Amino acid sequence: MNIKTALTYVSMFVVLCIQAQQTNAPKFGKGLFNLAGKDSTWSMNMSARIQFLATADWDSNKNGLYNPSSSMLIRRSRLKFHGFAFSPKLQYKMELGLSNRDISGASEYTGNAPRYILDAVLKWNFYENFVLWFGQTKLPGNRERVISSGNMQLVDRSLLNKRFNIDRDMGMQLRHHFKLSDQFIVREAFAFSQGEGRNITVGNLGGHQYTAQIELLPFGKFEGKGDYVGGDLKREETPKLALAMSYDFNNNAVKNRSNQGSYMVNDEGYYQTNITTFFIDTMFKYKGFSFMGEYAYRDAEDPIAKNSDGTLTGDIVQVGSALNLQSGYLFAKNWEVSGRFTNISLDETITGKGNENQYTIGLSKYIVGHKLKVQTDISYLDVATATNELMYRLQVDIHF
Numbered sequence: 001m002n003i004k005t006a007l008t009y010v011s012m013f014v015v016l017c018i019q020a021q022q023t024n025a026p027k028f029g030k031g032l033f034n035l036a037g038k039d040s041t042w043s044m045n046m047s048a049r050i051q052f053l054a055t056a057d058w059d060s061n062k063n064g065l066y067n068p069s070s071s072m073l074i075r076r077s078r079l080k081f082h083g084f085a086f087s088p089k090l091q092y093k094m095e096l097g098l099s100n101r102d103i104s105g106a107s108e109y110t111g112n113a114p115r116y117i118l119d120a121v122l123k124w125n126f127y128e129n130f131v132l133w134f135g136q137t138k139l140p141g142n143r144e145r146v147i148s149s150g151n152m153q154l155v156d157r158s159l160l161n162k163r164f165n166i167d168r169d170m171g172m173q174l175r176h177h178f179k180l181s182d183q184f185i186v187r188e189a190f191a192f193s194q195g196e197g198r199n200i201t202v203g204n205l206g207g208h209q210y211t212a213q214i215e216l217l218p219f220g221k222f223e224g225k226g227d228y229v230g231g232d233l234k235r236e237e238t239p240k241l242a243l244a245m246s247y248d249f250n251n252n253a254v255k256n257r258s259n260q261g262s263y264m265v266n267d268e269g270y271y272q273t274n275i276t277t278f279f280i281d282t283m284f285k286y287k288g289f290s291f292m293g294e295y296a297y298r299d300a301e302d303p304i305a306k307n308s309d310g311t312l313t314g315d316i317v318q319v320g321s322a323l324n325l326q327s328g329y330l331f332a333k334n335w336e337v338s339g340r341f342t343n344i345s346l347d348e349t350i351t352g353k354g355n356e357n358q359y360t361i362g363l364s365k366y367i368v369g370h371k372l373k374v375q376t377d378i379s380y381l382d383v384a385t386a387t388n389e390l391m392y393r394l395q396v397d398i399h400f
Helices: 003-020 159-164 223-228
Strands: 033-036 043-061 064-085 087-097 117-127 130-138 168-179 185-193 209-217 240-253 255-257 260-263 273-286 289-300 304-306 312-316 320-330 335-346 356-368 372-383 388-399
Touching: 159 289, 159 320, 159 335, 223 240, 223 273, 320 356
Parallel strands: none
Antiparallel strands: 033 043, 043 064, 043 388, 064 087, 087 117, 117 130, 130 168, 168 185, 185 209, 209 240, 240 273, 255 260, 273 289, 289 320, 304 312, 320 335, 335 356, 356 372, 372 388
16 A cells, blocks of 8 residues: 555545544444434445464474464454435445555556555345345355454465455356245345456456355344354344255366465466356354354366367366364353364365365354454364464454
């Protein structure tokens, strides 16, 4: 970020904070301020959050640990805005990332500009339970990705999410829900998107991406939207369960992980192939106990990238499957112990990579829920064809 850009953000922040003194400031964790038009035709809530992360890594073999490394960084630093415009039926959300990790990925495909924008989306409730989304936001993919990075049960998301998620994209989504009974809720989501990820400015290089999801909540809504929050901080009085299935088809995809990963370049421009991704996930919570499970599978019509004459480019679609299981229990005074097992099973005949198994144990102290917390975890990564790894992390998260 250059000095001019930084000063602009600081100036905006100061002006908004001064204005906030003239409004009713929300309590901690509910935003920095709320604004509303005098004629009730618009509203805005602004919030900010920071994550501080420290990590230590060691390579591991039968003789013990070696090759230590460590790092400390601001993992995430973000500003969020949401509210409605003209009518409460037309809502908006905007989220900006300011840390180096948030804005990384500048390239010719993003106009060589930092990727500040995470979300910029309008949501129009045009008829009964139908809502049309337009803009850039998360696709209805795996549950762990849709859960905010500020609401995670462990320090960060799993390897399943890292290798298989379909993240954010630009396009349209149609959302709907209905009830099968007094409690049983069914949610549907359909998305049509560009298919190359967030903040792409060069237009569509391949085909388009199509995503569909159905989600079942047989015992009704979770408290505080807990089906998309890590841990059972609401201590559900009755069992709550969510089951979801998502299917994603990226037509003529030009990246090696559907709309994620790196571009597959060949002598004609870009190698294109159809890529499908499938997710099944669940969330269960009851009286402080929580369980989340996810399965992901990716396949491609022809996963090995080629030039026009049939020679190999060296790029390969990361096809295979993954399983992630994690659970935790919230004790008195909001201490939580959690554990996670993740298996990555890429197609070794195509990718040349063997199985990976990661085992994680975590401890969290929720001071003000997910808005102010300290989390730590330790993970052991067992890799069939590479060096094993031990990793320790400590993170502090504050969300105004």
